[in-house]
Amino acid sequence: MHQLKFERIPRATISRLAVYVQELEVMEQQGIKVISSEKLAQLCGVNPSQIRKDLAYFGEFGVRGVGYYVHELREAIRQSLGLDRTWNVVLVGVGNLGRALLRHNLLRKRGFVIVAAFDCDPFKIGEEIAGLEVNCTSKLPKSTRDMNVEIGIITTPPERAQRAANYLMEGGIKGIVNFAPSRISTPENISVEYVDFINHMFSVAFNITQKQIRGLL
Amino acid sequence: MHQLKFERIPRATISRLAVYVQELEVMEQQGIKVISSEKLAQLCGVNPSQIRKDLAYFGEFGVRGVGYYVHELREAIRQSLGLDRTWNVVLVGVGNLGRALLRHNLLRKRGFVIVAAFDCDPFKIGEEIAGLEVNCTSKLPKSTRDMNVEIGIITTPPERAQRAANYLMEGGIKGIVNFAPSRISTPENISVEYVDFINHMFSVAFNITQKQIRGLL
DNA sequence: CTGCCATTGTTAAAAAATTCACTATGCATC
DNA sequence: GATGCATAGTGAATTTTTTAACAATGGCAG
Known part of the structure; x- marks a missing residue:
């Protein structure tokens, strides 16, 4: 049993x-x-x-x-895995990658609903993407609390990732998925995942190089 | 020593x-x-x-x-790591994510130069993105050989990932970075990396759930 | 109802990865 | 030039993860 x-x-x-x-x-x-x-x-x-x-x-x-x-x-x-429910998510950083994720339907299909998007660039604020209006990052903490958001996605440039994380934590978020290629520091109780595709490019490059070296031996 | x-x-x-x-x-x-x-x-x-x-x-x-x-x-x-050189890369699948990668400058900054983009959708073929014209996937094998491409990026929908991989292999590629959420099968000598961001969303969701469960004990 | 087959669940062994503890050594100071 | 200090490099111990092996058991045929 x-x-x-x-x-x-x-x-x-x-x-x-x-x-x-x-x-x-x-x-x-x-x-x-x-x-x-x-x-x-x-x-x-x-x-x-x-x-x-x-x-x-x-x-x-x-x-x-x-x-x-x-x-x-x-x-x-x-x-x-706790996927038999939906999760409210916010996204910080409406660059190329951020836009792609906002428009990506796989997230929603898996129960992750992006309920708000934020950016600090005044030219982006107000823009509508995939039915969501981009808001000023300063509004993030209040919004996430109001909307009962538990997960934040960071798609800012690396140098702004930590700031984004701080806003998210201020907003009471419990988990962060960081697409920016930089480590962020958070207290123990926040779970952080890094999606680092450059990393994978490196791995492939390295493996190819290795094989070539071995091939020569 | x-x-x-x-x-x-x-x-x-x-x-x-x-x-x-x-x-x-x-x-x-x-x-x-x-x-x-x-x-x-x-x-x-x-x-x-x-x-x-x-x-x-x-x-x-x-x-x-x-x-x-x-x-x-x-x-x-x-x-x-073998990063003191540039790597020619092609991208298959010009959807949201593909576009984002084409426009992303971090790849180039790290020495990964996307030299061609492919898609099988006739509406996308001919479109220009980040200075690259989208080509028909059927042209991929010849192009990659001509351009001496070693790495392929797959950003197709999952059901087309294997086909993309086949084209890439036919084109003599040595490594693949697959952003589509599906496994692909390749011979031993091809190195494959999976960039699976949904996976990381799952992990965060799971960790949050776990913490909540533990908190109740 | 009995016995066989296939395949799970699980325990034990092996392999791999991480961390510790210590040795070696370069630099700065006297 | 000798001495002390800080920190890299490294072998051993520990921990974690993976794999193998096998015992348990549900289904099916007769």
Whole structure:
């Protein structure tokens, strides 16, 4: 019998669960009803044990000898991750990336609703993007409190990321996703995630270089 | 005396090195000449030993009793990562995100030059964005070979990511950075990185939920 | 209802990554 | 030139994560 665990759940597990959800969704669309950890692992590029272990942190979702029911598993993971609800989000920094996110429908599809956008550039304030009017950043703290916002997205230039974070915290936000390529400092109780695509460019560049070097040996 | 190591370098090390470079750049702009692993660690939110170990994979860059010379260290890391050159890049999928990346100047600043953009939507073909004309994806393989492109960025919808990847591979590309939320399958010799911001949204949502649950106990 | 098969859940082992603790060494001071 | 101090580099210990192996069990066939 499974019992609730209070083990710390590895970060990597969470990000793999997100991948599983994605793949399960695709399968569901394709009409696949049942999947084994073996097959799912193959699709996600991980080890089957890994999947079973990841899921074990949250409960028993499979049927021995059969596998996992696709829809059921997807729902179970979504619930485990706290995605069976909507989250109000605000965005700070209406540059290229900010605009792209405002117009991106995947966020909404996943339950993240951007309810306000802020920028400190007077030329941008008042502009309407994807049905939202850009507001002055100074109004952020009050707005987020009024609108019950829990998550902030930072898409400012790096040098303004910390200031954006401060406004967000003043507004009582609990989590920040920072797209700016700079670290921000926050108290322990705020969870911060960095989306650092340059980082990934670096990794690819490095891997290619390495392969070339190895190839020469 | 340090000697070249052929140990496998952890992925996490690479992504931390990218962070170090960022922070070192900021320091350099602020006129800071020397930094200790202790201080740098604090800024990057990691352990000082971690920094020293990460650097040790590539060489000895510090001065005992003093620390690291900021400019020198930054250059050393850039060189170690293979960033002391420019990389030709193509982008597939000119949606919101694709456009944002095309207009984003950080890529170029880091030596990643987007030399062509592709999309399969006839309405987008011919459009000019950030000085680049959008081309039909069918032309991709020839173009990338002609232009000596090594890295491809995928910003298509998830269901078209694999197709984009196939075109890129046909074009002889060596690395892919996939912004679409779907896994792609590639042979071993292609290095693939996933930039999955939804993933990070999930993580933040999960962390907030967890804290609330713990708070109730 | 019994027994077999497939596949999960779980425990143990292995591998990898991180942190600690200490050694080595460059610089500054006297 | 010797001494002390600060901090890098490094090997060992610890912790974390991943993988492997296997025991448990639900479903299905007969």
